[in-house]
Amino acid sequence: MGLIDDSKRTISTVETERAVLVGLITPQQNEAKAAEYLDELEFLAETAGAETVKRFTQRCEAPNSTSFVGKGKLEEIVAYVADNDVQLIIFDDDLSPKQIAFIQKAAAVKVLDRTSLILDIFAKRAQTANAKMQVELAQYQYLLPRLTGMWTHLERQRGGIGMRGPGETQIETDRRIIKTKISLLKQKLADWDKQKVIQRKNRGKLTRVALVGYTNVGKSTLMNVLSKSDVFAENKLFATLDTTVRKVVIDNLPFLLSDTVGFIRKLPTHLVESFKTTLDEVRDSDLLVHVVDIYHPQFEEQIEVVNRTLQEVCAAGDKEMVMVFNKVDKFSYVPKDEDDLTPRNRENIPLEELQETWMARMAGNCVFVSAKKLQGIETLKKLLYDKARIIHTERFPYNDFLYQTYEDLTGDA
Secondary structure, eight states: OHHHHHHHHHHHHSOOEEEEEEEEEBTTBOHHHHHHHHHHHHHHHHHHTEEEEEEEEEEOSSOBTTTBSOHHHHHHHHHHHHHTTOOEEEESSOOOHHHHHHHHHHHOSEEEEHHHHHHHHHHHHOOSHHHHHHHHHHHHHHHGGGOTTTOGGGGSBOOSTTOOSSOOBHHHHHHHHHHHHHHHHHHHHHHHHHHHHHHHHHTTTOEEEEEEEBTTSSHHHHHHHHHTOOOOOOSSTTOOOSOEEEEEEETTEEEEEEEOOOBOTTOOHHHHHTTHHHHHHHHTOSEEEEEEETTSTTHHHHHHHHHHHIIIIISOTTSOEEEEEEOGGGOOOOOOOTTOOOOOOTTTSOHHHHHHHHHHHTTTOEEEOBTTTTBTHHHHHHHHHHHHHHHHHHHOTTOGGGGSOHHHHHOOO
16 A cells, blocks of 8 residues: 555655646537536546646547648637646547647647557556566557657667668667567566466465456446445545455355456557457456446447457456446436426436346346445355356355355345
8 A cells, every 4th residue: 555655655746737637529429428528538538637627629520631621720729728737638539649749839739649648647557567577568558659740869870880881770770779678578577477377376266356347447446345345436536556365255155356447448459459468367367346336428339348348358348247337326316297398318317227128137146235235245245155156156165154145154035
């Protein structure tokens, strides 16, 4: 905890930067979706330590290859930045080196895209040596294709004795250095992964349960409740980068519970792949517990993002999964009048209706809880106990006492 406390103190002393956000409304991304993505981008900016002072959106067919937005919109952004002491422009999509250089020259302030902002958060959040290596790898992989055009000095030929003739441009040297560092980091992470494989084997045949989900849905809070531990958790994106494993005992049944890094939309695959060793806990697990913020307006899209990422990166899409819908304490539904024609949204859909829908869809393999208020935790424990007991008895068929149900052990009807 000392490292985390020190990190929090360090972050708090950094002066908050004023930022503007920029997004596009395209045929593939309507106005509502663009606003939702900018909401998430603002949360990312806040997590990184920036204060969002204004948003800019533009409707167009596709991003401009040079300035991302149109000439007039860029002039509007630049004028606002100059008049309002803004230090940072953050774009909701990835920018090319050409776009970054052009916009920075026009605005004379720092320019970031969504990926570089997330990488900055990752760098701040990384606590262990392994997490720092994974973040460094992701940073180099992000930088490598962006070397050309980012810095003017990279275009110059190296001079001096022995360097006349064709020589080697600085950009080629930098690219070679970065490729070497990427190779070394991958090797170090592979060696670390071998050590983790040995550690996982040494844990014996205990049932492994992994918490997965979108970032900031409450996985770490739920981990603390179930394991009675003190895993770092706060209301910011990517509070957890390192996988934390705790032994949990429900009545007479022990199993291992792991908390993993959260997923997010518009996250490049290579960035998640740099956390492959962390996500091996997911791949090696017997049961996945997919934690969902049921109060989020787009929680179903978040579920799709997590499931798709699990399938693409972790090859864990076919594992048995339990859905845990968290944050039910935020619901304060009041029934509408019969004549009220207000569109259905998060504010006017009753929790009971969502529960019935998902219980039917998941064949009962879901639970509705509030990790913060400890609502529904006993129901979750019962479900985890029953699932883990089935896995355990398959491995240890002669432990007769484990054939007892949760109700037999607790006396609950």
